[in-house]
Amino acid sequence: MNLQQWQREGRVFNWQGQHIFHRDQGDGEVLVCLHGFPTASWDWHRLWPSLVATRRVIALDFLGYGFSSKPGDHVYSVSEQADIVLALVRALGIRRAHVLAHDFGDSVAQELLARLAEQGADLPLRLLSVCYLNGGLFMEAARPRLIQRVLLGPLGPWLSRRLSYPRFARSFAAIFGSNTRPNASELGDFWQLIAHDNGHHLAHALIQYIPERHRQRARWVAAMQNSRVPQRLVIGMADPVSGWRIGKRYRELLPSADVVELPGIGHYPQVEAPDAVLAAHAQFMARVAS
Numbered sequence: 001m002n003l004q005q006w007q008r009e010g011r012v013f014n015w016q017g018q019h020i021f022h023r024d025q026g027d028g029e030v031l032v033c034l035h036g037f038p039t040a041s042w043d044w045h046r047l048w049p050s051l052v053a054t055r056r057v058i059a060l061d062f063l064g065y066g067f068s069s070k071p072g073d074h075v076y077s078v079s080e081q082a083d084i085v086l087a088l089v090r091a092l093g094i095r096r097a098h099v100l101a102h103d104f105g106d107s108v109a110q111e112l113l114a115r116l117a118e119q120g121a122d123l124p125l126r127l128l129s130v131c132y133l134n135g136g137l138f139m140e141a142a143r144p145r146l147i148q149r150v151l152l153g154p155l156g157p158w159l160s161r162r163l164s165y166p167r168f169a170r171s172f173a174a175i176f177g178s179n180t181r182p183n184a185s186e187l188g189d190f191w192q193l194i195a196h197d198n199g200h201h202l203a204h205a206l207i208q209y210i211p212e213r214h215r216q217r218a219r220w221v222a223a224m225q226n227s228r229v230p231q232r233l234v235i236g237m238a239d240p241v242s243g244w245r246i247g248k249r250y251r252e253l254l255p256s257a258d259v260v261e262l263p264g265i266g267h268y269p270q271v272e273a274p275d276a277v278l279a280a281h282a283q284f285m286a287r288v289a290s
Helices: 003-008 047-051 078-091 104-122 145-151 155-162 165-173 184-206 209-225 244-253 273-290
Strands: 012-013 018-025 030-034 056-060 094-103 127-134 232-234 259-262
Touching: 003 127, 003 184, 012 078, 012 094, 012 184, 018 047, 018 078, 030 078, 030 104, 047 056, 056 078, 078 104, 094 273, 104 127, 104 209, 127 273, 145 209, 155 184, 165 184, 165 259, 184 244, 209 244, 232 244, 244 259, 259 273
Parallel strands: 030 056, 030 094, 094 127, 127 232, 232 259
Antiparallel strands: 012 018, 018 056
Protein backbone atom coordinates (compact mmCIF):
# COMPACT_ATOMS: atom_id res chain seq x y z
CA MET A 1 0.00 0.00 0.00
CA ASN A 2 1.14 3.58 -0.52
CA LEU A 3 1.05 6.50 1.87
CA GLN A 4 -2.14 7.95 0.40
CA GLN A 5 -3.98 4.67 0.91
CA TRP A 6 -2.63 4.49 4.46
CA GLN A 7 -4.14 7.87 5.17
CA ARG A 8 -7.47 7.15 3.44
CA GLU A 9 -8.01 3.99 5.47
CA GLY A 10 -7.28 5.72 8.77
CA ARG A 11 -9.65 7.26 11.27
CA VAL A 12 -9.61 10.33 13.50
CA PHE A 13 -10.06 10.31 17.27
CA ASN A 14 -10.81 13.60 18.99
CA TRP A 15 -8.70 14.15 22.09
CA GLN A 16 -9.16 17.44 23.95
CA GLY A 17 -9.90 19.24 20.70
CA GLN A 18 -6.99 17.67 18.83
CA HIS A 19 -7.28 15.12 16.03
CA ILE A 20 -5.40 11.86 16.52
CA PHE A 21 -4.96 9.85 13.32
CA HIS A 22 -5.02 6.09 13.77
CA ARG A 23 -5.61 2.82 11.97
CA ASP A 24 -7.69 -0.01 13.42
CA GLN A 25 -7.84 -3.25 11.46
CA GLY A 26 -8.07 -7.00 12.00
CA ASP A 27 -9.68 -9.28 14.55
CA GLY A 28 -8.53 -11.14 17.64
CA GLU A 29 -6.16 -10.14 20.41
CA VAL A 30 -5.18 -6.50 20.23
CA LEU A 31 -1.71 -5.22 19.34
CA VAL A 32 -1.01 -1.50 19.82
CA CYS A 33 1.89 -0.17 17.72
CA LEU A 34 3.77 2.90 18.99
CA HIS A 35 6.00 4.70 16.49
CA GLY A 36 9.18 6.73 16.91
CA PHE A 37 10.60 10.21 16.39
CA PRO A 38 10.33 11.94 13.97
CA THR A 39 8.07 9.74 11.85
CA ALA A 40 4.57 8.24 12.28
CA SER A 41 2.42 5.11 12.19
CA TRP A 42 3.40 4.66 8.53
CA ASP A 43 6.57 3.10 9.96
CA TRP A 44 4.54 -0.09 10.46
CA HIS A 45 3.22 -0.40 6.90
CA ARG A 46 5.56 -3.23 5.89
CA LEU A 47 4.44 -5.33 8.86
CA TRP A 48 0.79 -4.37 8.59
CA PRO A 49 -0.67 -7.08 6.28
CA SER A 50 0.93 -9.88 8.28
CA LEU A 51 0.03 -8.40 11.67
CA VAL A 52 -3.64 -7.79 10.84
CA ALA A 53 -3.98 -11.31 9.45
CA THR A 54 -3.72 -12.74 12.96
CA ARG A 55 -4.93 -10.01 15.36
CA ARG A 56 -6.55 -6.61 15.73
CA VAL A 57 -3.91 -3.93 15.28
CA ILE A 58 -4.11 -0.30 16.40
CA ALA A 59 -1.49 2.19 15.21
CA LEU A 60 -1.72 5.90 15.92
CA ASP A 61 0.19 9.02 14.98
CA PHE A 62 1.14 10.67 18.25
CA LEU A 63 0.11 14.29 18.78
CA GLY A 64 2.49 16.45 16.75
CA TYR A 65 3.36 13.65 14.33
CA GLY A 66 2.21 12.40 10.92
CA PHE A 67 -1.43 13.10 10.13
CA SER A 68 -2.41 14.00 13.71
CA SER A 69 -2.87 17.58 14.90
CA LYS A 70 0.32 19.59 15.31
CA PRO A 71 -0.33 22.48 17.69
CA GLY A 72 2.55 24.92 17.60
CA ASP A 73 2.30 26.43 21.06
CA HIS A 74 2.30 23.17 22.97
CA VAL A 75 4.48 21.39 25.51
CA TYR A 76 4.86 17.84 24.24
CA SER A 77 5.66 14.99 26.62
CA VAL A 78 5.85 11.22 26.86
CA SER A 79 3.34 11.34 29.70
CA GLU A 80 0.77 13.13 27.57
CA GLN A 81 1.25 10.72 24.68
CA ALA A 82 0.62 7.85 27.10
CA ASP A 83 -2.58 9.62 28.16
CA ILE A 84 -3.60 9.74 24.49
CA VAL A 85 -2.93 6.03 24.00
CA LEU A 86 -5.06 5.16 27.02
CA ALA A 87 -7.85 7.49 25.91
CA LEU A 88 -7.83 6.00 22.41
CA VAL A 89 -7.99 2.37 23.52
CA ARG A 90 -10.70 3.23 26.03
CA ALA A 91 -12.75 4.88 23.26
CA LEU A 92 -12.27 1.76 21.13
CA GLY A 93 -13.48 -0.48 23.95
CA ILE A 94 -10.09 -2.16 24.43
CA ARG A 95 -9.11 -3.38 27.90
CA ARG A 96 -6.23 -5.74 27.09
CA ALA A 97 -3.44 -5.37 24.55
CA HIS A 98 0.04 -6.34 23.50
CA VAL A 99 2.42 -3.48 22.64
CA LEU A 100 4.96 -3.22 19.83
CA ALA A 101 7.05 -0.06 20.20
CA HIS A 102 9.91 1.72 18.47
CA ASP A 103 12.21 4.60 19.46
CA PHE A 104 10.05 7.33 21.07
CA GLY A 105 7.30 4.72 21.33
CA ASP A 106 9.61 2.70 23.60
CA SER A 107 9.45 5.56 26.10
CA VAL A 108 5.65 5.61 25.92
CA ALA A 109 5.65 1.85 26.55
CA GLN A 110 7.97 2.38 29.54
CA GLU A 111 5.60 5.02 30.90
CA LEU A 112 2.69 2.59 30.55
CA LEU A 113 4.67 -0.09 32.42
CA ALA A 114 5.47 2.41 35.18
CA ARG A 115 1.80 3.37 35.50
CA LEU A 116 0.88 -0.31 35.67
CA ALA A 117 3.34 -0.75 38.55
CA GLU A 118 1.86 2.25 40.35
CA GLN A 119 -1.84 1.79 39.57
CA GLY A 120 -2.20 -1.95 39.14
CA ALA A 121 -5.73 -2.97 38.22
CA ASP A 122 -6.77 0.70 38.15
CA LEU A 123 -4.86 1.21 34.90
CA PRO A 124 -7.55 1.07 32.18
CA LEU A 125 -5.37 -1.08 29.92
CA ARG A 126 -3.98 -4.46 30.87
CA LEU A 127 -0.60 -4.95 29.17
CA LEU A 128 -0.20 -8.49 27.88
CA SER A 129 3.32 -8.07 26.51
CA VAL A 130 5.77 -5.40 25.33
CA CYS A 131 8.15 -5.82 22.40
CA TYR A 132 10.67 -3.01 21.95
CA LEU A 133 12.54 -2.10 18.79
CA ASN A 134 15.56 0.23 18.66
CA GLY A 135 15.19 3.18 21.02
CA GLY A 136 16.78 4.99 23.94
CA LEU A 137 15.55 2.71 26.67
CA PHE A 138 18.61 3.65 28.73
CA MET A 139 20.01 7.07 27.87
CA GLU A 140 23.44 6.26 29.27
CA ALA A 141 23.79 3.81 26.37
CA ALA A 142 22.23 5.96 23.62
CA ARG A 143 24.15 8.21 21.24
CA PRO A 144 21.91 11.08 20.01
CA ARG A 145 22.85 12.52 16.63
CA LEU A 146 24.31 15.99 16.25
CA ILE A 147 21.05 17.32 14.81
CA GLN A 148 19.19 16.01 17.86
CA ARG A 149 21.63 17.69 20.24
CA VAL A 150 21.31 20.99 18.40
CA LEU A 151 17.51 20.75 18.44
CA LEU A 152 17.67 20.33 22.22
CA GLY A 153 19.78 23.43 22.71
CA PRO A 154 19.11 27.18 22.42
CA LEU A 155 19.42 26.97 18.63
CA GLY A 156 16.64 24.37 18.46
CA PRO A 157 13.81 26.71 17.37
CA TRP A 158 16.10 28.35 14.80
CA LEU A 159 17.08 24.96 13.33
CA SER A 160 13.46 23.74 13.27
CA ARG A 161 12.45 26.69 11.13
CA ARG A 162 15.23 25.86 8.70
CA LEU A 163 14.81 22.11 8.42
CA SER A 164 14.65 21.08 4.78
CA TYR A 165 14.27 17.85 2.87
CA PRO A 166 17.97 17.63 1.86
CA ARG A 167 19.14 18.08 5.46
CA PHE A 168 16.57 15.56 6.69
CA ALA A 169 17.43 13.01 3.99
CA ARG A 170 21.16 13.06 4.80
CA SER A 171 20.67 12.75 8.54
CA PHE A 172 17.85 10.21 8.38
CA ALA A 173 19.50 7.83 5.90
CA ALA A 174 22.63 7.72 8.07
CA ILE A 175 20.85 5.87 10.90
CA PHE A 176 19.91 2.94 8.66
CA GLY A 177 22.14 -0.04 7.93
CA SER A 178 24.60 0.48 5.09
CA ASN A 179 22.73 -2.02 2.88
CA THR A 180 19.18 -1.19 3.97
CA ARG A 181 18.90 2.56 3.48
CA PRO A 182 15.64 3.97 2.12
CA ASN A 183 15.49 5.01 -1.52
CA ALA A 184 14.48 8.48 -2.69
CA SER A 185 10.80 7.58 -2.89
CA GLU A 186 10.76 6.18 0.63
CA LEU A 187 12.61 9.19 2.00
CA GLY A 188 10.03 11.38 0.30
CA ASP A 189 7.20 9.55 2.08
CA PHE A 190 8.85 9.97 5.47
CA TRP A 191 9.45 13.66 4.81
CA GLN A 192 5.85 14.16 3.66
CA LEU A 193 4.65 12.87 7.03
CA ILE A 194 7.09 14.99 8.99
CA ALA A 195 6.41 18.17 7.00
CA HIS A 196 2.63 17.66 6.88
CA ASP A 197 0.95 20.74 8.37
CA ASN A 198 4.46 22.24 8.90
CA GLY A 199 5.31 19.59 11.45
CA HIS A 200 9.04 19.87 10.73
CA HIS A 201 8.95 23.27 12.46
CA LEU A 202 8.05 21.45 15.70
CA ALA A 203 11.15 19.27 15.85
CA HIS A 204 12.68 21.21 18.76
CA ALA A 205 9.43 20.83 20.75
CA LEU A 206 8.88 17.16 19.97
CA ILE A 207 12.42 16.13 20.89
CA GLN A 208 11.96 17.24 24.49
CA TYR A 209 11.31 13.57 25.23
CA ILE A 210 15.11 13.16 25.53
CA PRO A 211 15.46 15.17 28.77
CA GLU A 212 12.26 13.49 29.92
CA ARG A 213 14.00 10.14 29.43
CA HIS A 214 16.77 11.32 31.76
CA ARG A 215 14.29 12.54 34.39
CA GLN A 216 12.22 9.35 34.31
CA ARG A 217 15.11 6.93 33.88
CA ALA A 218 15.03 5.39 37.38
CA ARG A 219 11.23 5.05 37.40
CA TRP A 220 11.01 3.55 33.92
CA VAL A 221 13.90 1.11 34.35
CA ALA A 222 12.55 -0.07 37.72
CA ALA A 223 9.20 -0.72 36.08
CA MET A 224 10.88 -2.83 33.38
CA GLN A 225 12.96 -4.74 35.91
CA ASN A 226 10.08 -5.50 38.27
CA SER A 227 7.29 -6.08 35.76
CA ARG A 228 5.68 -9.46 35.27
CA VAL A 229 4.63 -8.40 31.77
CA PRO A 230 6.67 -10.39 29.20
CA GLN A 231 9.19 -8.17 27.40
CA ARG A 232 11.44 -8.66 24.37
CA LEU A 233 13.95 -6.39 22.64
CA VAL A 234 14.51 -6.74 18.89
CA ILE A 235 17.58 -4.68 18.10
CA GLY A 236 19.18 -3.56 14.86
CA MET A 237 22.83 -3.84 15.78
CA ALA A 238 24.16 -1.35 13.18
CA ASP A 239 22.10 1.53 14.56
CA PRO A 240 24.53 4.35 15.51
CA VAL A 241 21.96 5.89 17.90
CA SER A 242 20.57 2.98 19.91
CA GLY A 243 22.03 -0.25 18.57
CA TRP A 244 24.38 -2.72 20.20
CA ARG A 245 25.00 -0.50 23.25
CA ILE A 246 21.30 -0.59 24.13
CA GLY A 247 21.23 -4.36 23.64
CA LYS A 248 24.23 -4.76 25.95
CA ARG A 249 22.70 -2.52 28.61
CA TYR A 250 19.35 -4.32 28.33
CA ARG A 251 21.09 -7.59 29.18
CA GLU A 252 22.90 -5.99 32.11
CA LEU A 253 19.79 -4.48 33.67
CA LEU A 254 17.11 -7.10 33.05
CA PRO A 255 17.91 -10.39 34.79
CA SER A 256 16.09 -12.59 32.27
CA ALA A 257 16.74 -10.48 29.20
CA ASP A 258 15.06 -11.64 25.99
CA VAL A 259 16.98 -10.04 23.12
CA VAL A 260 16.93 -10.74 19.38
CA GLU A 261 19.87 -9.22 17.50
CA LEU A 262 19.63 -8.22 13.84
CA PRO A 263 23.17 -7.79 12.44
CA GLY A 264 23.62 -5.14 9.77
CA ILE A 265 20.26 -3.53 10.52
CA GLY A 266 20.01 0.08 11.65
CA HIS A 267 17.55 2.17 13.61
CA TYR A 268 14.35 1.16 11.75
CA PRO A 269 14.20 -2.68 11.85
CA GLN A 270 10.51 -2.72 10.89
CA VAL A 271 11.38 -0.90 7.66
CA GLU A 272 14.79 -2.44 6.96
CA ALA A 273 14.11 -6.08 7.88
CA PRO A 274 10.33 -6.54 8.17
CA ASP A 275 10.43 -10.33 7.76
CA ALA A 276 12.97 -10.71 10.55
CA VAL A 277 10.93 -8.45 12.84
CA LEU A 278 7.74 -10.35 12.05
CA ALA A 279 9.44 -13.66 12.80
CA ALA A 280 10.88 -12.39 16.09
CA HIS A 281 7.54 -10.92 17.13
CA ALA A 282 5.58 -14.06 16.16
CA GLN A 283 7.99 -16.20 18.18
CA PHE A 284 7.57 -13.87 21.13
CA MET A 285 3.77 -14.00 20.85
CA ALA A 286 3.87 -17.80 20.76
CA ARG A 287 5.97 -17.85 23.93
CA VAL A 288 3.63 -15.38 25.66
CA ALA A 289 0.63 -17.54 24.75
CA SER A 290 2.18 -20.77 26.01
